[in-house]
Amino acid sequence: MPETKFEPWNDPNEKPLIEFRGVTKRFGTFTAIDNQSFDIYTKEFFALLGPSGCGKTTMMRMLAGFEAPTEGKILLGGKDIAPIPPNKREVNMMFQSYALFPHLSVWDNIAFGLKRDGKDKKAIAARVAEMLKLTRLEKFANRKPHQISGGQRQRVALARSLAKAPKLLLLDEPLGALDAKLRQDTQFELMDIQETTGTTFVIVTHDQEEAMTVASRVAVMDDGRVVQVDTPDRIYEDPNSTYVADFIGDVTILSGSVTPKDKGYELRFAEGQPTLYADSDLSLTDGQTGYLAIRPEKVAVSPEKPEDRRNALKGKILDIAYLGNLSTYHVELPTGQVVKAQTANTRRLANRPFSWEDEVWLSWSDSAAVLLER
Amino acid sequence: MRRAILILVPYLWLLALFLVPFAIVLKISLSDYNLSIPPYTPQMDFSNGWWQGVKDLFAAFDFENFIFLTEDDLYWKAYLSSLQIATISTLLTLMVGYPIAYGMARAPEQWRPTLMMLVILPFWTSFLIRVYAWKGILSTEGYLNQVLLGIGVIGEPLTILNTNVAVYIGIVYTYLPFMILPIYAALDKMDGSLLEAAEDLGCSRLSAFWLVTVPLSRNGIIAGSFLVFIPAVGEFVIPALLGGSETLMIGKVLYEEFFNNRDWPVASAVAVILLLILVIPIVLFQRNQQKQRESDG
Amino acid sequence: MIRLSWFNVTSLTLGFAFLYLPMLLLIIYSFNESQLVTVWAGFSTKWYGELLTNESYLDAAWVTLRVALVSSTIATILGTMAALVLIRAGRFIGRTLFSGMIYAPLVMPEVITGLSLLLLFIGIGLDRGVVTIILAHTTFSMCFVSVVVSSRLMTFDKSLEEAALDLGCSPFQAFRLVTLPIIAPSVISGWLLAFTLSLDDLVIASFAAGPSATTLPIKVWSSIRLGVSPEINALSTILIGIVAVGVISASLISKRTMLRQMAEEQAAERA
Numbered sequence: 058m059p060e061t062k063f064e065p066w067n068d069p070n071e072k073p074l075i076e077f078r079g080v081t082k083r084f085g086t087f088t089a090i091d092n093q094s095f096d097i098y099t100k101e102f103f104a105l106l107g108p109s110g111c112g113k114t115t116m117m118r119m120l121a122g123f124e125a126p127t128e129g130k131i132l133l134g135g136k137d138i139a140p141i142p143p144n145k146r147e148v149n150m151m152f153q154s155y156a157l158f159p160h161l162s163v164w165d166n167i168a169f170g171l172k173r174d175g176k177d178k179k180a181i182a183a184r185v186a187e188m189l190k191l192t193r194l195e196k197f198a199n200r201k202p203h204q205i206s207g208g209q210r211q212r213v214a215l216a217r218s219l220a221k222a223p224k225l226l227l228l229d230e231p232l233g234a235l236d237a238k239l240r241q242d243t244q245f246e247l248m249d250i251q252e253t254t255g256t257t258f259v260i261v262t263h264d265q266e267e268a269m270t271v272a273s274r275v276a277v278m279d280d281g282r283v284v285q286v287d288t289p290d291r292i293y294e295d296p297n298s299t300y301v302a303d304f305i306g307d308v309t310i311l312s313g314s315v316t317p318k319d320k321g322y323e324l325r326f327a328e329g330q331p332t333l334y335a336d337s338d339l340s341l342t343d344g345q346t347g348y349l350a351i352r353p354e355k356v357a358v359s360p361e362k363p364e365d366r367r368n369a370l371k372g373k374i375l376d377i378a379y380l381g382n383l384s385t386y387h388v389e390l391p392t393g394q395v396v397k398a399q400t401a402n403t404r405r406l407a408n409r410p411f412s413w414e415d416e417v418w419l420s421w422s423d424s425a426a427v428l429l430e431r
Numbered sequence: 432m433r434r435a436i437l438i439l440v441p442y443l444w445l446l447a448l449f450l451v452p453f454a455i456v457l458k459i460s461l462s463d464y465n466l467s468i469p470p471y472t473p474q475m476d477f478s479n480g481w482w483q484g485v486k487d488l489f490a491a492f493d494f495e496n497f498i499f500l501t502e503d504d505l506y507w508k509a510y511l512s513s514l515q516i517a518t519i520s521t522l523l524t525l526m527v528g529y530p531i532a533y534g535m536a537r538a539p540e541q542w543r544p545t546l547m548m549l550v551i552l553p554f555w556t557s558f559l560i561r562v563y564a565w566k567g568i569l570s571t572e573g574y575l576n577q578v579l580l581g582i583g584v585i586g587e588p589l590t591i592l593n594t595n596v597a598v599y600i601g602i603v604y605t606y607l608p609f610m611i612l613p614i615y616a617a618l619d620k621m622d623g624s625l626l627e628a629a630e631d632l633g634c635s636r637l638s639a640f641w642l643v644t645v646p647l648s649r650n651g652i653i654a655g656s657f658l659v660f661i662p663a664v665g666e667f668v669i670p671a672l673l674g675g676s677e678t679l680m681i682g683k684v685l686y687e688e689f690f691n692n693r694d695w696p697v698a699s700a701v702a703v704i705l706l707l708i709l710v711i712p713i714v715l716f717q718r719n720q721q722k723q724r725e726s727d728g
Numbered sequence: 729m730i731r732l733s734w735f736n737v738t739s740l741t742l743g744f745a746f747l748y749l750p751m752l753l754l755i756i757y758s759f760n761e762s763q764l765v766t767v768w769a770g771f772s773t774k775w776y777g778e779l780l781t782n783e784s785y786l787d788a789a790w791v792t793l794r795v796a797l798v799s800s801t802i803a804t805i806l807g808t809m810a811a812l813v814l815i816r817a818g819r820f821i822g823r824t825l826f827s828g829m830i831y832a833p834l835v836m837p838e839v840i841t842g843l844s845l846l847l848l849f850i851g852i853g854l855d856r857g858v859v860t861i862i863l864a865h866t867t868f869s870m871c872f873v874s875v876v877v878s879s880r881l882m883t884f885d886k887s888l889e890e891a892a893l894d895l896g897c898s899p900f901q902a903f904r905l906v907t908l909p910i911i912a913p914s915v916i917s918g919w920l921l922a923f924t925l926s927l928d929d930l931v932i933a934s935f936a937a938g939p940s941a942t943t944l945p946i947k948v949w950s951s952i953r954l955g956v957s958p959e960i961n962a963l964s965t966i967l968i969g970i971v972a973v974g975v976i977s978a979s980l981i982s983k984r985t986m987l988r989q990m991a992e993e994q995a996a997e998r999a
Contacts, residue, residue, distance in 0.1 A: 433899075433900060434817060437809055437812060437813060437817065438813050438817055438820060438826075440806065440809055441806045441807075441809045441810040441813060441826075441870070441874075442813075442822070442826055444806055444866075444867070444870070445810075445826070445829040445830070445867070446829075448845065448848070448863060448864075448866075448867040449829050449832070449833065449867060450825075450829060451848060452844030452845050452847060452848040453844050455844065455847045455848055455851055456840070456843060456844045456847060459847060527743070527746070528743075530735075530736075530739035530743065531739055531740060531743035531744075533736065533739070534735075534736035534737070534739045534740040534743070535740070537733075537736050538736070538740070544979075544983065546740070548975070548976070548979050549744060549747070549748075550747070551975070552971070552972065552975050552976075553747055553748075553751070555924055555971045555974075555975050556751070556967065556968050556971045556972075557927070557928050557945070557964070557967055557968075557971075558928050558930075559928070559930055559945050559948055559949065559952075560751075560754070560948075560964040560967060560968065561750070561751070563754075563948075563952050563956070563960065563964065564750035564751055564753065564754045564964070565750055566952070566955070566956050567753065567754065567757065567765050567766055567956045567961075568750055568753060570766065570956070572766050572767075573766055574753055574766060577766070604746070604747075604750070607746075607747065661835050662835070662837065664837070665836075665837020665838070665839055665840065666837075667837075667838065667839050667931055668930060668931065671953070672952065672953070682837055682838075682839045685839045685840075685843065686839055686931075689843060695847070698843060699843070699847070702839070702840045702843055702844070705837060705839075705840060706836075706840060709835070709837070713835050716835070717831070
């Protein structure tokens, strides 16, 4: 039996766990969320990604019950959650500050939610033990939050919010307070725990790398709107707008009028420069403005004009950023525009072929660049 | 529902025991003195119904107590001299308190909590006792005169107790922590590299102090000065214990008017005017605190 | 580089001498044999003996203690409620008046507060005694408590309460199980402040007290108006001693806890 991919969003028979139906949230005259609709499926690891102030935290607080939508509905398992107060929702949240109760031990923090449910002592002890094991905190059960390290605190917060086995776990910048090295390890740990428990996770983050690493799908947000919801690879390779292309990873964007040709379009981006070609499924009219997004690693740098590619531009090296394994070249076209190209440093530095002020050719294949409407 | 109880309980308490008493003071200040108990008319008389009672009450109001206050220069002098004594004492407290706060803020880090505690400790001990302690020091045969006579600085004992000088000393002494703490808080927050930057840019140590340290501790100075000035104006214990017959302070006048002369309407009028005088510095103080909170973010 | 210049050393030394010398003299001369306070006539503890057998001082002390205990406890409850109203209750009708009534007593001359309360008590026909002193003290010290507690509440991390709600607490449970234990130190210091204010108060108490109840400050006042007396020196020494022991041990304890907490935090980060 072939292994089925986890793609419930492509299955028309699958019912979403969370449905946003035309949700708008206003604070006074400020619109934080503007008429948004999208779905989140059971067992998904869903990331809300965007710069600060884009409304992603408001989105999460509406799910937790700390804010109510001004207009529209949020459905959990098909039911409107608006009338349910936060303490009655089967949704738990891991706070950005962790919000660990400083006067309670690790054990009591994890047991806090279970005690509120009025479970018997044995069941509570068993569940706490299970959570401590899951997060490898058994040794620290009797410590107070200030007696453990930042990474351990993060795991206590996770254990506490998972203890009640919520239908949905919300994580507000869960790794924001950790240093870079610890953050990477913890990302994988989070993914493991999500898989083991089978809980639906919604994570809010401004860190694109984090979102791409952990999430099954990413919603890129800007200014109260979800711009694109897609898998990490499609967000990167197939962005639907220059905003997404620019927000995720490095990109050069050239704009100009388009003309249909072959399986795509030709783009005229500047007087006296060759036209560029890109395969595309978009239906654009002749002469409409299009945006060509080119990822640096897909651009080849060569001393001579390559014969086999129709996308080739001549320019002068302005800057070289040496990153060890990679080098990024900033190449200035005669028009003054700068195109970025990245090459792997397979040879030693001494033999590096290009230097500042060198005249070089940049080229990429027909399918390498993405043509965008906006 | 719970929110309503939470609001109502302290609210009603304060209304009944803070605002209503004030209304009564205001009312009595507009009443006539009478040799009876209580010694004023009119009193609330609702035997003819609520509305009639209130109407009668207003009809009987007059401002003669306030007019009386303007005619007898004892009161004018008392108000002015209270303000004067409070102003001088505040300046003296600032002069004594600033160097202490400055020294504390420049002291090694590990000493500061101890110094802080030493400043706060007197605040916890009885106010009355702290004022009383000066009686033994300042009296004609007191410790200060004993020392000064002993080392031969003076030939005759100084008369300090029962003068305004003793009142100044008393106010400076008892209110010093109120001056030191806000200034220390402001100086403690100050980044030490600012002074180094000022010196690096060509300031002498003294001009760096005037151009950088003092402006940055301005809010502390203002807060401290109000915290000393406002209670000093209405002070009663210090002038009564350390001051003499020449010492006129309005708190003392009010107390004596009430307890010794039993003239409640005049005492109430004195209180109303004192409050009106204090409203200005209180509002200024609140505004300063507000500004500080905003600038602190 | 911070160093103590001669100027700072001098100002600190003189400053603290000014703060503590008067009290030191008071204490020394409480052990004076002579009836004349300012003339040293040899060591003696006889004034302490006289003080402790003087019924009227002991009665006054007992009244003061009762008033302070009851008024500071009620004031702590009311003041904490008022702090919650100020910081958490949001908008309601008369909010400005409410915060005005909280802050006004802090700057109000005591003579005015005392006078107005006395006129109220007479107006409603309440006999002056222990009850009226308690009412008066509760009213002004609850404002101090509410300032202490509300400044703590202002820095309180609201997400802790949200976390409690999120984990299934009702709003009242969240307050009882999370907020209250965390702000407890400020509530306790509010209580201590109210307690000391009540112990210390002369002016308001002398307005609110009737002939049936005399507090220690009123008693002390009536004897020191006339001049210094060795018995009062002895009493002052006892009071200063109690406060000093209390404040110093409290600050030592809090310093120890803070140091231990810091050490534990560092150890946790290293591990």
